[in-house]
Amino acid sequence: xxxxxxxxxxxxxxxxxxxxxxxxxxxxxxxxxxxxxxxxxxxxxxxxxxxxxxxxxxxxxxxxxxxxxxxxxxxxxxxxxxxxxxxxxxxxxxxxxxxxxxxxxxxxxxxxxxxxxxxxxxxxxxxxxxxxxxxxxxxxxxxxxxxxxxxxxxxxxxxxxxxxxxxxxxxxxxxxxxxxxxxxxxxxxx
Numbered sequence: 001x002x003x004x005x006x007x008x009x010x011x012x013x014x015x016x017x018x019x020x021x022x023x024x025x026x027x028x029x030x031x032x033x034x035x036x037x038x039x040x041x042x043x044x045x046x047x048x049x050x051x052x053x054x055x056x057x058x059x060x061x062x063x064x065x066x067x068x069x070x071x072x073x074x075x076x077x078x079x080x081x082x083x084x085x086x087x088x089x090x091x092x093x094x095x096x097x098x099x100x101x102x103x104x105x106x107x108x109x110x111x112x113x114x115x116x117x118x119x120x121x122x123x124x125x126x127x128x129x130x131x132x133x134x135x136x137x138x139x140x141x142x143x144x145x146x147x148x149x150x151x152x153x154x155x156x157x158x159x160x161x162x163x164x165x166x167x168x169x170x171x172x173x174x175x176x177x178x179x180x181x182x183x184x185x186x187x188x189x190x
Contacts, residue, residue, distance in 0.1 A: 003049040006041075006073065009056035016052055020160070022059075034069075037060045041069045048073050054083040058114045067130035074181040080132060086116035086139060086175045123177045132179030140174045 022043070032042060040178055051070050056108040060066045070080050084128035118126070120137055127134045 001148060004047060005050045005052065006043070006048045008053045008070075009059070010052075011055075013052075013054065016050075018048070035059070036067055040071055043073045045072055046075045046078075046164065049075055050079045050081065052081050054081075055085075056118050057082055057084040057118065061115050063116060063126065064130070067126060067132075071131055071181055076181065076183060078181045080127075080179045081176070082123065082178075082179070083140075083174055083176050084118055084123070085114070087119045087122070118175065120175060120177075123175060126178040127177065131182045133182050134177060134179050136176070136178040138176050140176055 002017075004018065005016040006018045006020065007013055010016065010019040011020050011021060011023075012025055019026070020032045022031070022033045022035075024031050030042065032039075051074060053066075053070065057066070059061060074080065113187050120139075124134050124137060
């Protein structure tokens with residue numbers, strides 16, 4: 001069975017079978033901007049087995065509508081995978097953070113607007129509110145092991161030390177959360 005997988009804001013990511021982005025970089029990527037059009041995703045109800053949303057949630061001016069649309073286009077028991085920035089990450093609280101000012105300007109290309117930040121609890125509650133069952137949440141670095149051998153080693157040590165402590169929410173830049181589409185008649189166990 002071939003799974004249908006939508007990659008929202010795919011940029012140069014080739015995971016998936018269908019691609020949609022505000023700034024398409026390849027011919028197979030459809031142009032769609034929820035912030036500009038506040039429109040439905042251009043797909044039928046119950047069409048996808050899985051939806052990937054990596055690094056887009058924090059750019060959406062209407063997170064609720066985006067999650068409703070993901071729910072609409074997912075098949076029964078379909079899976080959503082979201083990666084976003086971690087609001088608890090200590091760097092984002094610093095004076096020099098892109099999140100403090102909201103906008104990172106890339107001259108001649110586009111404006112990178114971060115409109116929202118989410119904690120682990122925000123994501124967990126958002127998924128539950130929009131009728132998904134959260135099944136996995138983890139903290140992670142973006143481009144976790146890039147850089148010199150020394151930087152890679154330092155990051156691996158930090159990962160090992162903090163992964164299983166309460167401090168993990170402060171040292172990891174990103175959050176990953178997976179959820180399963182629930183049907184209207186399914187009750188939440190929690």
